[in-house]
Amino acid sequence: MDIKQYLNQRRQEVEQTLDRLLPPTTGALAGHVEAMRYSLLAGGKRIRPILCLAAAEALPADSKPLLPVATALECIHTYSLIHDDLPAMDDDDLRRGMPTCHKKFGEAAAILAGDSLLSFAFELLARPLDRGRISAEEQLQLLGNIAKAVGPGGMVGGQxxxxxxxxQPQVDLAQLQRIHRCKTGALITAAVQSGAIGGGANRRQYEALTTYGEQIGLAFQIVDDLLNVTGDTATLGKAAGSDAARGKATYPALLGLEATRRKADEAVAGAIAALATFDGHADPLRELARYISARKN
Structure with a gap:
């Protein structure tokens, strides 16, 4: 399959849904909504929403009813980027090749834009989904998975x-894996699980897709660590070399570049192996695993 064509098609669907569901830039809160839209619609790979849609398609099931869920996942991801970029956190000036939200709108406006995106995501997740496909109990499971992936056991705890x-000079592999599993892997896994639930997965399928999500989340962060060392600012759309400058715990810093690349390849292989019982409808997930490993930004 042509993974670039697939990604472009799904990305367009997600971005059209984002634009449609977001509040308009009119009225008393026009400036606030503009800050939300600025970061949310500034491009990006839309990996998390696409993983949600592709997981449903692997079962196979129609993914279109899950577009609001996919949209919510991207809102949560963008909230985390806005807050990660703040001076009190990573203090970054560039994101996706553009000034970060706090550089464009000011620190207070950026904090509030992130807060609204997170809150708006759960508003979307609480709206009734297609009742022919998902029960209220299943929707609560989906919402609970995502909430857990965001809080102290997930993204916030990882940060x-x-x-x-x-x-810290004594960060070992187990500590590093815990950081990455929470900060990056948790929401990626929840995205895949959301597609599994929304697509009507049975227990075996759900467990297999969860394993895929865990492995692909690990691969994604390992490659991110590699690119921060080997990439350039223009290609990455954010500052290259920033991890080393801040003394961050990363795979290359702990293991070196060659061993880090092997770790990424092992995680991709583990993700693909988890899909062994799925037919060709899961090919987008398989190709997404390879794409995540080979990406340049």
Missing amino acids: VLDIEAEG
Whole structure:
């Protein structure tokens, strides 16, 4: 299959849904909504929403009813980027080749834009989904998975651990894996699980797709660590070399470049192996795993 064509088609669907569901830039909150839209619609790979849609298609099931869920996942991801870029966090000036939200609108406006995106995501997730496909109990499971992936056991907790590990010389592999599993892997896994639930997965399928999500989340962060060392700012759309400058705990810093690349390849192989019982409808997930490993930004 042509993974680039697939990604472009799904990305367009996600971005059209984002534009349609977001509040308009009119009225008293026009400036606030503009800040939300600025970061949310500034491009990006839309990997998390696409993983959600592709997981449903692997079962196979129609993914279109899950577009609001996919949209919510991207809102959550963008909230995390806005807050990660803040001076109190990673203090980054560039995101996706553009000034970060706090550079464009100011720090207070950026914090509030991130807050609104997170809150709006759960508003979307609480709206009734296609009742012919998903029960209220299943929707609660989906919502609970995502909430857990965002909070202290997921993204926020991972960011705390990441900050605490900066400049620490004794971070071992187990600590590093915990940071990455929470900060990056949790939401990616929840995205795949959301597609599984929305697509009507049975228990065996759900467990297999969860394993895929865990492995692909690991691969994604390992490659991110590699690109921060080997990439350039123009290609990445954000500052290259920033991890080393801040003394962050990363795979290359701990293992070196060659061993890090092997770790990424092992995670991709594990993700693909988890799909062994799925037929050709899961090919987008297989190709997404390879794409994540080979990406340049």
